[in-house]
Amino acid sequence: MNVALFVPCYIDQFYPRVAVATMRLLERLGCTVRFPKGQTCCGQPMANAGFEDAARPAARHFAETFAGCDYVVAPSGSCVLHVREHLDLAGDTAAVRHLRERTFELCRFLDRFLDLDRLDVSFPHRVGYHAACHGLRPGRAGERMAPGVDVVRGLLGRVAGLTLVALDRAEECCGFGGAFAVTEEAVSVRMGRDRLRDHLAHGAEVITSTDMSCLMHLEGLARRQGAPVRFLHVAEILNGNR
Amino acid sequence: MKPPPASTDHAAAASAFLADEARAGWHDRALWLVRRKRDRAAAAVPEWETLRTLASAVKAHTLSRLDDYLLQFEAQARANGFVVHWAENADVHNALVYDLLCRHGAQRIVKSKSMLTEECGLNPYLEARGIEVVDTDLGERIVQLSGEPPSHLVMPAIHRKKEEIGALFHAQMGTPEGLSDPAALTAAARTDLRARFFRADAALTGVNFAVAETGGFVVCTNEGNADLGVHLAPLHIASMGLEKIIPKAEHLGIFLRLLARSATGQALTVYTSHFHRPAPGQAVHLVLVDNGRTAHLGREGFRDALKCIRCGACLNTCPVYRRSGGHSYGAVIPGPIGAVLMPGVDPERYASLPFASTLCGSCTDVCPVRIDLHGQLYRWRQVLGRRGRGGASKKWRMRLAGAVLSRPRLYRMAGATLRFLLRWLPRRALGPWGRHREWPDPPAERFGTWYEKQRRRS
Amino acid sequence: MSRERILKRIQRNRPPAVALPDVPAFAPPSGARRARFIAAVEEAAGAVVPLEGDVGAWVQRACPDARGVAARLDEAVPGAWRPGPDTPPEALAGLDLFLCKGTLGVAENGAVWVGEAAAGRRAALFLPEHVVLVLPCTALVDTMHEAYRRLDVRAAGFGVFIAGPSKTADIAQALVIGAHGPRRLTVLLR
Numbered sequence: 065m066n067v068a069l070f071v072p073c074y075i076d077q078f079y080p081r082v083a084v085a086t087m088r089l090l091e092r093l094g095c096t097v098r099f100p101k102g103q104t105c106c107g108q109p110m111a112n113a114g115f116e117d118a119a120r121p122a123a124r125h126f127a128e129t130f131a132g133c134d135y136v137v138a139p140s141g142s143c144v145l146h147v148r149e150h151l152d153l154a155g156d157t158a159a160v161r162h163l164r165e166r167t168f169e170l171c172r173f174l175d176r177f178l179d180l181d182r183l184d185v186s187f188p189h190r191v192g193y194h195a196a197c198h199g200l201r202p203g204r205a206g207e208r209m210a211p212g213v214d215v216v217r218g219l220l221g222r223v224a225g226l227t228l229v230a231l232d233r234a235e236e237c238c239g240f241g242g243a244f245a246v247t248e249e250a251v252s253v254r255m256g257r258d259r260l261r262d263h264l265a266h267g268a269e270v271i272t273s274t275d276m277s278c279l280m281h282l283e284g285l286a287r288r289q290g291a292p293v294r295f296l297h298v299a300e301i302l303n304g305n306r
Numbered sequence: 307m308k309p310p311p312a313s314t315d316h317a318a319a320a321s322a323f324l325a326d327e328a329r330a331g332w333h334d335r336a337l338w339l340v341r342r343k344r345d346r347a348a349a350a351v352p353e354w355e356t357l358r359t360l361a362s363a364v365k366a367h368t369l370s371r372l373d374d375y376l377l378q379f380e381a382q383a384r385a386n387g388f389v390v391h392w393a394e395n396a397d398v399h400n401a402l403v404y405d406l407l408c409r410h411g412a413q414r415i416v417k418s419k420s421m422l423t424e425e426c427g428l429n430p431y432l433e434a435r436g437i438e439v440v441d442t443d444l445g446e447r448i449v450q451l452s453g454e455p456p457s458h459l460v461m462p463a464i465h466r467k468k469e470e471i472g473a474l475f476h477a478q479m480g481t482p483e484g485l486s487d488p489a490a491l492t493a494a495a496r497t498d499l500r501a502r503f504f505r506a507d508a509a510l511t512g513v514n515f516a517v518a519e520t521g522g523f524v525v526c527t528n529e530g531n532a533d534l535g536v537h538l539a540p541l542h543i544a545s546m547g548l549e550k551i552i553p554k555a556e557h558l559g560i561f562l563r564l565l566a567r568s569a570t571g572q573a574l575t576v577y578t579s580h581f582h583r584p585a586p587g588q589a590v591h592l593v594l595v596d597n598g599r600t601a602h603l604g605r606e607g608f609r610d611a612l613k614c615i616r617c618g619a620c621l622n623t624c625p626v627y628r629r630s631g632g633h634s635y636g637a638v639i640p641g642p643i644g645a646v647l648m649p650g651v652d653p654e655r656y657a658s659l660p661f662a663s664t665l666c667g668s669c670t671d672v673c674p675v676r677i678d679l680h681g682q683l684y685r686w687r688q689v690l691g692r693r694g695r696g697g698a699s700k701k702w703r704m705r706l707a708g709a710v711l712s713r714p715r716l717y718r719m720a721g722a723t724l725r726f727l728l729r730w731l732p733r734r735a736l737g738p739w740g741r742h743r744e745w746p747d748p749p750a751e752r753f754g755t756w757y758e759k760q761r762r763r764s
Numbered sequence: 765m766s767r768e769r770i771l772k773r774i775q776r777n778r779p780p781a782v783a784l785p786d787v788p789a790f791a792p793p794s795g796a797r798r799a800r801f802i803a804a805v806e807e808a809a810g811a812v813v814p815l816e817g818d819v820g821a822w823v824q825r826a827c828p829d830a831r832g833v834a835a836r837l838d839e840a841v842p843g844a845w846r847p848g849p850d851t852p853p854e855a856l857a858g859l860d861l862f863l864c865k866g867t868l869g870v871a872e873n874g875a876v877w878v879g880e881a882a883a884g885r886r887a888a889l890f891l892p893e894h895v896v897l898v899l900p901c902t903a904l905v906d907t908m909h910e911a912y913r914r915l916d917v918r919a920a921g922f923g924v925f926i927a928g929p930s931k932t933a934d935i936a937q938a939l940v941i942g943a944h945g946p947r948r949l950t951v952l953l954r
Contacts, residue, residue: 336936336937339937340937351872352790352791352793353790356788356790360785360787363782363784363785364784364785366779366782367782367783367784367785369778369779369782370778370779370780370781370782371778371781372774372778373771373774373775373778376770376771376774377771386918392765392766392767392770393766394766394769394770398766442944443934444932444934444935444943445932445934448934448935461933461934461937462934463934463935464937466935466936467936468935468936468938471935471936488935488936488938488940489938489940491935492932492934492935492940492942492943493942496942496943496944499944500857500944503944504853504854504857517917520917520918521918522917522918528930528931528932528943529930529931529932529943529944529945530890530930530943530944530945530946531943531944531945533886533887533889533890533924533945534887534890534891534944534945537853537885537886537887537890538853538887548770548774553784555912555915555917555918556787556909556912556913557787558908558912558917559787559907559908559909559911559912560787560909562908562925563872563907563908563909570933572808572873572927573804573807573808573872573873573874573875573927574808574870574873574874574875574908574925574927575927576808576926576927576928576929576930576931576945577890577924577925577926577927577930577945578875578924578925578927579922579923579924580917580920580922580923580924581922582917582918582919582920582921582922582923583921583922585880585886585922586849594770596766596770596773600770600773600774600777601773601777603773603774603777603778603779604773604776604777606779609779
């Protein structure tokens, strides 16, 4: 399968290791991975701030960069959701509609298209899984925790030695929310601390998620507190990174 | 009641609420428990998701023929012996109610829970004219006695601890000092209000559902306060928003199966009262209130908010509401549903509300009538952005960001600069992010650079 | 006039016509209807008593201390008087016990439909300390959909679904039974 890798801007800049892991993982599972040159951002930050007009150039650039790709895969539920729901900002053309349908969050792509029996990795740790809200949303009609909505637990279940810790609130938002993290600082920080406490109370050694933005927020809080917990993107765990 | 501020600043109010960390945690946990009860109740109904779809579709149909159904309802309600009035805004509604009270010589009225009368500011209007208004829902009574608005659609005093309510009752009703047992406080309120029910000249209620075909209306309570009010007073005035109408009695089955389960996790409210005829010797007046609803009906992309049945599920599930309290919204309707309804009322005053969300979408997941709440929040942001929220500087900052993030060279330069700054600037200096959170350690090179190197090597 | 202006605005602003969906028949839940009904009433803090003999004997056995007792039943209840449309509410407020017939019970939520004809006076369902509804087993339905198919709510004038005793959780989310209305609710199932 030919896959175009979409690396969200903040991953490109701050977490290249996550993009590397995503690429290696897809290749190990039999994909031919290409990183279309010149990609930047999907436009979500401006659009979510209420400025779709300002997001339009980024959306157009995204549509041009990824035009004609069979599949676009990104290690982010949030950016993928934006592409799927709002890339019509680049014009409601057949090409854009094709692109919106063919853009996948990594775990959903793995679950839907790839032979997961080839996934032969171990990760002997207690892992807290943060279910990122945006990764859960596409195509869902009802309860976010309904069976089949979240494929990530199933993927992590294939990792030898990995123990998923039970959380008190398995679906609560971490409070990142893009600009919300700054404009609603108090609520954002409180939400993040509450999530962190839940994971720590249940003995998570590592916290993982489909979205590095949630983890950036949680890790920022954890490091400031000196909490003994590491943060890894799901791609890193599935790729066998330690 | 204190006059409302010129415009609400949700972030500032939320910050003040969160300053008391223990209390904020208590508030969050109390509402989360209600949310969990909802989950269990929903899971116990196999056809739950179908019911939500049906409820949404029935409301969509009704809104598309709202005028027909209102006229049908009016005719049938009159045939039932009710007097029907129309009020296009809060002022007309309040004047109408006052006039009815005067004509019946009513001085003392008991009122059951009605978000509509909160919206219309009926209590202060009547009190200013010498009418004694007693809210009889226990939670409503608590906030009335403490001189504040409700902080929740169905649990008006959820922000108050029992000790505070004990002190309030001690001061206002003479309960023993230090008494804070909920059962004892409830019993005291029961005794106090029982006497008031018997003295009342008129009873005011809201309306949960009005049935066009039968000309009747339904009021739901757990306490029985609406029934005690209307069955003892010679005058019953029921105020309803236009959107409360449904086509037929059989549709009640859909909505009643959803309402209480979504609100509190009960299978049904204790009392679901159906009014289709005045009691002997009683006058029943229905006031159909617009107050912005017909304008909202014209807002494509937002009109679905009129499907709301005021269950409060979106409040209970909202991680922001739970941690900022209902009063932080500075609005009659708080929480996600408030954040999509209030900007329609006043886009300047309530401009901060659509931004009081991470767009996590939990509200949309639980809404019994499938209002696309997070989608509406996103769309309101666009409307407010176009109206110039954040000022010209924000607009230009966003334009600049959009320009940089769509040009690979500028994007790479900006990224390199940011990574450089993160390496050398003091960590705590960098604004609201850095006050409580570390920034990520910037890598030496971005992924794109690494990828190109790899490609050249192979 | 508000009325004309409101209607005009609706005609201007209403969305294109959307069809009214049919309510499908849902598969009945598993388990005996009667058992589901009893569980639902108990969940709502009410009580269900399967009744073998006559109501009067039950009253004497179960509520020996009840002082004011009123009933609107076909059978006689010793010591009970019969309230009607003209009964003053003060007389009802002093009642320890009020018994009347329920029309229909809903298994999914434990609610019992009572119309004003059965209650005699509307307030009689809300003022007494303990309300007892006598319901035949044959009057149980699975869901609210079925209840509305069977009931003529309009003809009832006033009618109410009663699910358990009056309750509130408005103080610190602590459940308190007996808010404004009855503190006890019993369904006698025969």
